[in-house]
Amino acid sequence: MLSVNKLTKTFHGDVVLDEVSLEVKKGEKIAIIGASGSGKSTLLRCLNMLETPTSGHIYFQGEALGEGNINKKRQKIGFVFQSFNLFANMTVLKNITLAPLLQQKDASKMEVEGKAMKLLSKFGLADKADAMPNSLSGGQKQRVAIVRALMNDPDIMLFDEPTSALDPELVKEVLDVILDLASSGMTMVIVTHEMKFAKNFADRVIFIDKGKIAEENTPKEFFENPKCDRLKEFLSKVLN
Amino acid sequence: MFQNIWQILNDHQERLWTALGNTLRIAFLGFAFAFILGTLIALVRTNPSRHPLMLVAKKILEGYVLLIRGLPTTVQMLLWFFLIFPVALQVRMPAVVIAMIAFSVDGSAYISETIRGAVQSIDKGQMEAGRAAGLTNFQTMQKVILPQAFRNAIPQLGNELISMTKGTSVVGWITVMDLTFTTNLIVSTTFDVVHPYIILAVSYLIIVYILTFLIKILEKAVFKTNAFGKQANKNFSRRRSFR
Ligand SMILES: Nc1ncnc2c1ncn2[C@@H]1O[C@H](COP(=O)(O)OP(=O)(O)OP(=O)(O)O)[C@@H](O)[C@H]1O
Ligand SMILES: [Mg+2]
Numbered sequence: 001m002l003s004v005n006k007l008t009k010t011f012h013g014d015v016v017l018d019e020v021s022l023e024v025k026k027g028e029k030i031a032i033i034g035a036s037g038s039g040k041s042t043l044l045r046c047l048n049m050l051e052t053p054t055s056g057h058i059y060f061q062g063e064a065l066g067e068g069n070i071n072k073k074r075q076k077i078g079f080v081f082q083s084f085n086l087f088a089n090m091t092v093l094k095n096i097t098l099a100p101l102l103q104q105k106d107a108s109k110m111e112v113e114g115k116a117m118k119l120l121s122k123f124g125l126a127d128k129a130d131a132m133p134n135s136l137s138g139g140q141k142q143r144v145a146i147v148r149a150l151m152n153d154p155d156i157m158l159f160d161e162p163t164s165a166l167d168p169e170l171v172k173e174v175l176d177v178i179l180d181l182a183s184s185g186m187t188m189v190i191v192t193h194e195m196k197f198a199k200n201f202a203d204r205v206i207f208i209d210k211g212k213i214a215e216e217n218t219p220k221e222f223f224e225n226p227k228c229d230r231l232k233e234f235l236s237k238v239l240n
Numbered sequence: 241m242f243q244n245i246w247q248i249l250n251d252h253q254e255r256l257w258t259a260l261g262n263t264l265r266i267a268f269l270g271f272a273f274a275f276i277l278g279t280l281i282a283l284v285r286t287n288p289s290r291h292p293l294m295l296v297a298k299k300i301l302e303g304y305v306l307l308i309r310g311l312p313t314t315v316q317m318l319l320w321f322f323l324i325f326p327v328a329l330q331v332r333m334p335a336v337v338i339a340m341i342a343f344s345v346d347g348s349a350y351i352s353e354t355i356r357g358a359v360q361s362i363d364k365g366q367m368e369a370g371r372a373a374g375l376t377n378f379q380t381m382q383k384v385i386l387p388q389a390f391r392n393a394i395p396q397l398g399n400e401l402i403s404m405t406k407g408t409s410v411v412g413w414i415t416v417m418d419l420t421f422t423t424n425l426i427v428s429t430t431f432d433v434v435h436p437y438i439i440l441a442v443s444y445l446i447i448v449y450i451l452t453f454l455i456k457i458l459e460k461a462v463f464k465t466n467a468f469g470k471q472a473n474k475n476f477s478r479r480r481s482f483r
């Protein structure tokens with residue numbers, strides 16, 4: 001599905017990602033954890049070209065991500081931001097139908113809005129269709145953002161700390177949506193600080209340290225039997 | 241006193257209506273073109289593309305803004321009237337049109353800066369969300385960034401409209417019969433310096449107050465529907481059919 005080969009990213013000479021290689025298979029769920037500033041967001045943002053890699057290659061469904069029409073490919077790569085980033089000037093319904101209406105020339109407005117309402121209902125947001133983003137709670141905003149990404153029928157979903165900006169009592173409603181999505185077979189990569197969630201959700205957990213993949217393993221091995229010292233240290237800090 | 245004012249208004253009705261028309265035409269059309277031109281300039285100057293052509297365009301526009309803002313509006317207008325059209329371009333152009341062009345160009349430099357600032361103050365997550373959804377830079381600008389930027393810029397754009405309207409009082413320099421120039425002519429023929437100038441001052445005040453009022457209304461309308469979602473429940477019943 002997605003294949004990353006020796007991806008390097010520098011900002012003004014600082015190496016933030018250092019020859020990262022990664023394979024994501026169809027249907028796989030990957031959790032990425034690591035200390036603040038270790039390069040997790042940068043890695044995720046490279047996967048849909050929000051950041052342009054300094055060197056290395058990313059292949060999405062066999063095609064180099066940097067070549068051809070990136071906008072077409074991005075439609076198939078759902079991205080969910082930590083800070084939601086709902087379009088502030090339009091209603092929830094407009095937020096989630098904007099891209100499909102502009103991109104799917106053959107789909108009618110009725111069809112697209114019908115699909116949007118179905119998805120909103122599924123995530124308990126139907127009564128918010130005509131609300132403006134700033135009248136929603138954080139949890140509702142993030143669920144709308146997830147629906148927005150799903151409207152394009154993506155083949156993979158990327159989440160960058162989707163619950164980090166939420167009040168504690170709102171975290172669960174968003175994680176539940178993500179778990180629900182996972183059980184539908186969606187391919188997913190999620191950067192998270194929720195260790196318990198990572199353990200339950202992921203097929204594979206990746207630890208990023210100073211721009212490198214320092215360790216990757218099944219959740220059980222990863223959390224119960226960490227190998228590298230940096231990971232042991234990190235886990236002992238976050239689990240206590 | 242009111243007798244005298246009434247007398248002047250009555251005697252010079254026709255010229256004064258024409259003068260008002262010229263003042264408003266130059267101000268509004270000048271502002272409209274300045275707004276369009278300013279928006280286009282701002283779009284280029286905020287474009288993230290590193291394409292060589294784009295970089296050159298940006299430099300040129302940066303120079304344009306610097307040049308225009310460095311020259312008094314009156315001087316620009318004189319240059320258009322006496323040099324650019326008759327000498328450089330060798331084109332005959334009515335003075336009113338030249339005034340309009342001068343104010344469009346002058347205003348575009350300021351408005352482009354206003355809009356550029358408004359665009360840059362929009363959270364960059366908005367653009368990223370658009371791009372992540374597969375929209376182009378242009379589509380995201382058009383549907384997401386500019387509507388928010390325009391909305392935030394309304395107060396400042398309103399100021400610019402008002403200052404441009406008042407600024408048109410110099411067009412008499414190039415023989416355009418606006419309110420100010422016409423009043424000067426009336427003064428020089430009637431030898432009455434008091435009443436014509438009172439009429440002139442009050443006319444500008446009324447125009448500016450009306451504009452201020454209209455801008456307030458626009459501001460209110462736009463901020464209500466967009467920022468607080470007052471429209472939220474209006475279409476509620478229509479959507480119900482989907483569930
Ligand atoms: N646009 C940028 N310009 C310059 N430096 C950047 C930029 N984006 C990220 N960095 C730097 O790259 C490093 C990695 O940042 P990144 O956001 O990927 O970390 P992270 O692992 O996601 O951290 P966090 O857990 O705090 O979100 C940081 O040192 C950051 O300051
Ligand atoms: Mg991050």
